[in-house]
Amino acid sequence: MPSTAAPRQQPQRRAAIVVRRVREAMLRLVHPAEARVSPDGRAVAVTAAGPEGVELVLTPVPAVLRDDGEAEAAPPVLLPPPRSAAPAHRHSPRWLPDSRTLLHIAEPAGPTPAPARLDALDTTTGAVRSVATAPGAVEELLVSDDGRQALLLCAEDGAERDGMNLGLPVRLGAAPVPERFAPGTGRRSLHLVDLANGTMCEAGPAGLTVWNVAWRGGTTAVATVSEDTLPAGYYGARFAALDLNARTSRTLYEPEGQLGAPALAADGRLAAVCEGISIVAGRPVVIDPVTGRTEVVPGVEDATWLQFDGSAADDRPGSLWFAGWDGTGSRVGRAGRSLWSGAVTLSGAAFQPALSLSADRRIAATVLDAPGRPAEAVVARTGGPDAWNWLPVTALNTSAGSPLAEIRTEETTWSASDGRTVGGLVLSSGSPTGPRPLAVLVHGGPAWLWSAGYAPGDVLGLAPALAAAGYLVLLPNPRGSSGRGLDHARAVVGDVGGADLDDVLSGVRHLVDTGLADPDRAAVLGHSYGGFLAALAAMRTDVFRAAVVVSAPTDWLSFTHTSNIGGGYDRTYRIGSGSGSTDDRAGLIARSPVFAQGGGGTPTLIVHGSADRVTPVGQAHELYRSLLRTGRAPVELYVYPDEGHEFTDGSHILDAAARVEEWLAAHLGTGAATAALPRPTAVPGDASPEPIPGTASPVGPEGAAPRAPSGTTSPGRSGSAAPPPTAVPQGSEQ
Secondary structure (H helix, E strand, C coil): CCCCCCCCCCCCCHHHHHHHHHHHHHHCCCEEEEEEECCCCCEEEEEEEECCEEEEEEEECCHHHCCCCCCCCCCCEECCCCCCCCCEEEEEEEECCCCCEEEEEEEECCCCCCCCEEEEEECCCCCEEEEEECCCEEEEEEECCCCCEEEEEEECCCCCCCHHHCCCCCCCCCCCCCCCCCCCCCCEEEEEEECCCCCEEECCCCCCEEEEEEECCCCEEEEEEECCCCHHHHHHCEEEEEECCCCEEEEEECCCCEEEEEEECCCCCCEEEEEECCCCCEEEEEECCCCCCEEECCCCCCEEEEECCCCHHHCCHHHCEEEEEECCEEEEEECCEEEEEECCEEECCCCCCCCEECCCCCEEEEEEEECCEEEEEEEEECCCCCCCCCEECCCCCCCCCCHHHHCEEEEEEEECCCCCEEEEEEEECCCCCCCEEEEEEECCCCCCCCCCCCCCCHHHHHHHHHHHCCCEEEEEECCCCCCCCHHHHHCCCCCCCCHHHHHHHHHHHHHHHCCCEEEEEEEEEEECHHHHHHHHHHHHCCCCCEEEEECCCCCHHHHHHHCCCCCCHHHHCCCCCCCCCHHHHHHHHHCCHHHCCCCCCCCEEEEEECCCCCCCCHHHHHHHHHHHHHCCCCEEEEEECCCCCCCCCHHHHHHHHHHHHHHHHHHHCCCCCCCCCCCCCCCCCCCCCCCCCCCCCCCCCCCCCCCCCCCCCCCCCCCCCCCCCEEECCCCCC
């Protein structure tokens, strides 16, 4: 419910008003998180996540794209919750071969977490049948080709989640007191469900954690697996063939980096997986499960989704469909060649480019997000003269009158100090009259990217808000980012905070040299790994007049021992040697912002969630105290209760955005600062704000393989107004 506390009065500056107005508009967006076309190509099921929760939308494929010549179907319908069940957040739609029955996950929407259900919806009558109760948080739902079985990938109660999933533990009920930590707890396992009678049995390999899986039915699956149950274990995961009856595994492929987006041919003769780094966008590797022969599909970089053609005759490496990043946009291809690319973001349940194809592969569905165009589900033909002409099939959002519609997005490139070409996006609004104050927002990952979209959500979703308020906003994709090939993404290995930081600083010089940015009014802001770079820039250089560090790792030595990805992430990026030796510790310390020197002092605002287990809140306290003790510049820390790696509470997001704007105004001279900031009320009509994919992008040093979220509800949230953050202003260490 909205806060009942009377806000303190303060001068209303235009920039502050604009920032709040834009962030409120972003919180009102309904984000289509996933679009699944029916096997017959006649309908699309869409997961819609918005302020009121997560629902399914059923919409027809336009008749102009179909070959059956039938009249247009009924307009899109928001499917109501079952009359016989409590309200639920419904997601992960999966069609059965009859193109009538839609499996999905239903998570109870009450204030206390509860086990999810596997439900079956008859899309003709609207009847819903509960098939089974899930034994954990469902992170993937697969359906056999014959429609008789389902396979659930479930995380048990207490399982740790990576930053892609808020960095909060799985909760199937109230948090235990005390909370137990022990080897082998928090597993992710597979469970087979008979869809006719609802019987369920565990089918995953005994003693192993499954991170992602591909399966077409029967007793064989392929998956990435590890012994370690923590998200850190993902970084050492291997690709294995699973016997679901015997619950055994056989290693097929030991990667150089990390693996994601597995695929399996219809007859099981071939498997495929993307090999990349951290948040996987990489090169498709096709594997023969019998002989072990591997083949890298040539000409494909930054792939994030794979699927074999349907017939056995076509199941060869050349038949593999893929979707992935292309610069700041997306592309789709087959047989190693590109079929379509564009300066837009295509996405699926893992927030990365993905498609859903009809059984005959003639119709594709996805979610499309682009500058000036809010995210909506779209469909297209895959062949013929009108191939890949995306047509929207939902209208969940309207840009009419939205301040987001006024934002301009342009691509830009520059040369780094070593001559490498670096790119990114520049956001602005209005008519420039001279050099503008500059806000550089650095994304997390680092194997993530700023992609072309309507409302970029990383770094508290501040990019469009600051652009609307008059800032020139630079969204750089330095080395380490996706979208420029795997070699570009791996270029940061062994050099975190080195050449990638120079790439960011070179982007500032580029905008200053072109006369667009004012060098005396520049700020750097970053989230997660981007916050790490922002903190380094503040400590090492005098380029920026203000810095904002959000949910960032600041001490790699303590990080490796306290983060739920510690020991995996740091080894992947070779921040230390991983040996535990004195030299290893020295390497971790040398790249930690808390020990960095060189700058004269940059005013730094630190924002963190108290419940973050990817970058534990101690990382924020370490940076705060390190800066405080140097005494070179103002520093403040705000810790928000119950927030994880990404903020999900609407009132917290608005509060943090206001504090950031206030900090920039005070230290860049872009407006009159005020001494105190009242806590904003909750978003109107949103008594219990839910996570909104797209307003809080999945980024950070989490790096675990992207997975369909276990719903998009906020674990542990209640309907009461969120408490304010704990403020730690300069001069107070307690």
